[in-house]
Amino acid sequence: NAGGIRVIRYGMTRNWVAGLKVVTGTGDLLDLNGGLVKNNTGYDLRHLFVGSEGTLGFIVEATMKLTDKPMDSTVIVLAVPEMSDCLAVLQLFRRDLVLNAFEFFSHNALQKVMSTTHLAAPMATDSPYYVLLEFEHSDTAALSRAETAFANCLEQDLAVDGVMATSGKQNKQLWQYRERITEAITPSTPYKNDIAVRPSQVPRFLAAIDQVTARYFPEFEIVWFGHIGDGNLHLNILRPEDWQVTDFKSACDELNHHILDVVHEFRGSVSAEHGIGLLKKSYLRYTRSESEIALLRNLKQVFDPNGIMNPGKML
């Protein structure tokens, strides 16, 4: 059930799974949904297996839906002074255009990319936040709607500056400011979280996590970026240069419980797209209630009574 930058356009991977063949822990071969579009006969086991991380059975065959080839697209990067303005920009563009992506990154994320890659700044003006959006256009009407939306952002002070690509080459160049963040922060051995809340909650959520971090470890720098269009944020806490990696990791493990309390308070997800696996097993209770987790265990028991399917993972 993977995610990524196109979820705002296409939804999560589970939406595209039309059928699954699985072998359960009891050795049964199940042929689930068989690629049907319409099927309303009992519980949908297909969706139970999508995202189950191999803990219920092996997926031995998957039938995927296809969609049309994407149309031409253009990238815009805007310098946005306030986090909440990012959402206003989203609403403004979404009203008139089909968005393929709506990403954001913080000023320090941009700075790190520029110093690692030696790319020039995307625009003259600095700003605490940047939005990168990509929209589709099959005709010139969509392009002029985008130009109008761009101008409206500047007029309404939602953005202080911006750049719109005029070629496929420039699209790619602009994407680099977003795509090369991970590479740029790697030397600081970042402590990463892949968290999500409802999109409308993002500004309050981000501020709450900044506050918690500043309270416990004011010396830690946070680099934020992510898929703000669908509420999924990548939180990266950087190791100060004078900290040892092991000390930093255990400090972050401690801090993380406070961060996950914030996720819990916002009824968010502790893993928006990466899954639970081994690493986040202890986090599950921040996202799902005790009675839910008990039910998940009982469900596993139904499909895998001997606990032989990806043992030790997720639950």
Add this chain to the structure above:
Amino acid sequence: NAGGIRVIRYGMTRNWVAGLKVVTGTGDLLDLNGGLVKNNTGYDLRHLFVGSEGTLGFIVEATMKLTDKPMDSTVIVLAVPEMSDCLAVLQLFRRDLVLNAFEFFSHNALQKVMSTTHLAAPMATDSPYYVLLEFEHSDTAALSRAETAFANCLEQDLAVDGVMATSGKQNKQLWQYRERITEAITPSTPYKNDIAVRPSQVPRFLAAIDQVTARYFPEFEIVWFGHIGDGNLHLNILRPEDWQVTDFKSACDELNHHILDVVHEFRGSVSAEHGIGLLKKSYLRYTRSESEIALLRNLKQVFDPNGIMNPGKML
């Protein structure tokens, strides 16, 4: 998990459920997914509850996603000589246009509507099958793409005649040929089935069922209509005027096992949009394997160990 004529455009209802609050048979209150777009933490119980017909618990709150207001749309009805041509028409229109609906009905369905409603024929030419499609258009470019597709259908002999609405009023008039079928056949107390196969299989599937019916009860007339764009067909077997209702019903119950064997052979669904309930409980085994049904029972046991949730339904 309802369906209907817009599934070709928007998918089944489950796609629009962002969150559910449910009370299970054990009295637990579960808050499932909380309206998140991205969430990859363990088994998706939300999808287990959608379409479960109240047999796992009560749904006490649902959070639904919204989408944009539909654009203007136009209806076309085409007279199609061969069932397989309906699919070629679908491909041709789908390539260049956004389809909101793609329905078909047989010649006898049209005749019954005309004799009940006294509507005039939609066009001069008769044909074994008719396709009704509705497409979206935000600009005149889409309208001219539709005119081209219409002309191509006639040129390629996929259709022998057709009519394209030129007003909202005419859209509604054309929809009546499809929408009033149920009313028109009611006097024949039809024996109904709501079945689905993969869209590409529809012509072979329809022919196989016609054949089975003709073998066992050649005096029975079948009226076909449905959402061929997503593979969902409504099979209506009409009671001959000289048959008593009770005799007809028991003959159909007998015939139905042969029909459901065909559904099974095509790996189709015995209930595309209506669910299982009480009426189709014995049909479930034609759609789902014995080991799947055993698993469904065990799943119910997890959520409703005392069997108090909608007892006797579905399983």
